[in-house]
Amino acid sequence: MTRLLSSPETTAAWNWEIETESDGENGNLGRGARAALSMAEILKKHGLLDLSQMMVSWHRAGVGPIGFRSLISMHEGASTSPDDLVQMISASRPAGYTDALAGQLELLGPGVWINNEGHTKREQKLIGAFLSMDEFAVWGTLWVMHDIWSYYDFSGQPHPEVYNNNAPRLASVLKEIETSLDVEIEEGEPTYFATPEKYGILTPTTEAEGLGFDATDRL
């Protein structure tokens, strides 16, 4: 297997919440930045995402997103200090909205997956990760949109080698996030393509003759 199919929407997602008290006028930006960098470090360690950019969605209290986003280059990637990250984010605030807060931080960067022959393949967007924050809490989300994390591919064909080469990496990331951030990972909603479980994707009962669900009609 050398071609990586993507679903047009999230295949599976995992969430967690860090309850916190406000760190001041920044609406928990400092805590969000630290959590983002911790996530980036874990993702990089397992090769799922090498942080190269951060997308900041600007919100206003009581309004939500105001339609402006900042794209920040992260030359030092996960090694960026939290204070520097806060400074970069604050510097990118839309000039016309001085009261805007960073409502969401999305981690962007390439990742590596392993095919059925054990070869590593680089994918520009292998995994999604973002944090939402307000003055009361920080929420993290990790999501995937490929079938390499499932026992069956999108057409319902089993691909155990691909699954075994990649799913454990995803599970390790989720477990490390749980321990390092002291949070509880909760699986997201089932989608047309997959049903997430705590540290991976549920392997469903076969449809027929060892085949999984054919979801290609929505790719």
Added chain:
Amino acid sequence: MGAWAGVYNPQTDDWVGGFREGVEVYTNARLDAVHGFFPWTELEERPGYAFGTLGTNAALIGAGVALTATGAGAVVGVPLTVSRVMRIFGGVGDGSGPHLSGDDGAESGRDRNGSGSGVHGNGAHSSSPSAPGEGAFSSDGEWAPSDIEDMNTALSDLEAAHGPPPAPERGPDARPENPAPEPRPEPVVPDRSPDTATTDDAPQQHTGQEQKPDPTAQEIDQAFAEMARDNEDLADRMDRQDGGRMADLDPDAAWTINPAQTTTGGGDGPEDGSRIPVTPDGAELRADDEVTDNTDNGGPAPQPDRDENPVTIRETEEPDAGGSSSGGPPEPPRPPGPGPDNGDPESIDPDGTSEIQELSSISERSSGSGFSIRRDDSGNLDPNDPELRIEDVRSSLDELDLSESQKDKIIRKLQETLTGEGRQVTQIIQSGKLNAADSFSDLLAKFGSSKDHKFRGAAAELRFAYDLVLEGRSARDIEFPPNSGVPGDDVDVVIKSETRENQFSYQIKDVESKNGVRKFYNTVVDQLSGPTADGTRRVGIFEVNQSINELPEAMVRRLSDRSMSSGVAFRLYFTDGVMTVPPDTQIYPE
């Protein structure tokens, strides 16, 4: 009260057989009532008590009327007056009726939903929940016997708490234990419904005048509150009498009038924390947070909802932690948090109720509150169903932009889904009322998913949109937005408008319990924070298959906090009430 109606004779602890006896009982009952106002038989031995009672009754009624005439005191004055009057007339047949130990809120919830054929029957909605076997006023205005049973239930609960055998504390699911009452004739209860029959093993009441309990004022107040809750028609007439002020009261207003019990929260009940709610069909509801996905996003400042008729709770509530809430007929929505059924430690906050009033508005779940078509999981599409033929379903799907493969999957799933909602979904599809909605085929394609939870989520979206059409909106104004490809961006239903700021975007979640709300409230915000809902009015809809009483106060605060920071409003449809956060936010377009 049964005696007052001339139906039940408290002296003989039996139901009267004829008109003459009924009149006699009625007369005695009236005398008892007057005696409650002025206990002349006590003049010899306790003159102070007799005149004191007379004076107190007169003074309290007068005080209640005076308070009612004021703005601030009206809330207290009305129930004070009414409760005093009811206390007097509550002496008629007090506790002498056949004992029907009430069940708890969970049982009530089951009654509500289980009995209403509209609730889980054909997908139609019953705006006025009713309990099985209950009567209330019939359409011709006659007082049905089951009303009396309701009142006896309330009064008997009262006696159960007051009489010699201790009233059993009841958890949500608990059946009353038999406290080994002293031997006495078993009262005959005519026409008892199955649900009320489950309480037969409750403590039996005394027979004979000398054994009549002497309820305290606060207990009578509780009984009155129960009666008001149990008889909507009675409540309606009271609304007309007092200009609707009673409707603004805490449904457990007896506690607010004269707090009788202290509480430490939901932990007092014997089964708090271990409660397993039961669906109307008897299935246990586990808080496994299965969700069925649906979507939305918010915008401009909240405005009063046109359809709202919020039951705003204005009085501080002293919940009964001992399970004294009587069973039987439905109770109106109460604010979540501390309550007899809530074992969540987060909900222990004696001062939280008033805060909840500020953070949310609560109303009955009715056609006016939207999303009135509830989940009907009674069956799937049956190939032998003469009304819903599979070939007709396929013809309907042929009119939409679906591939043959997708149509095959949908039809198969309509027959096989483990959610049991296949028939209801088929009926809505077959109605054709949503065919003109944008991207309707995208929604229908979701039904082909192999995941039953996904089917349930799509069904909730479908019901939500179908309800909008039934409420008079054009299907052309409804859209099921296709996925934008932006991570997390997910809007389930949109009500279109010429201007984006007047467009409503919805994210819809069908969850089994409060845990589903906790788990997905921020996901809803994230899903409504993408480009699809940018600049629109964003609303997160939760359909929670649980009583509103189960929602902890802490969760209401979290919803409120998140709403204030994100601009996303929340509307939660529980089995027995509707909550809006922030309060009175406009959820639907005009």
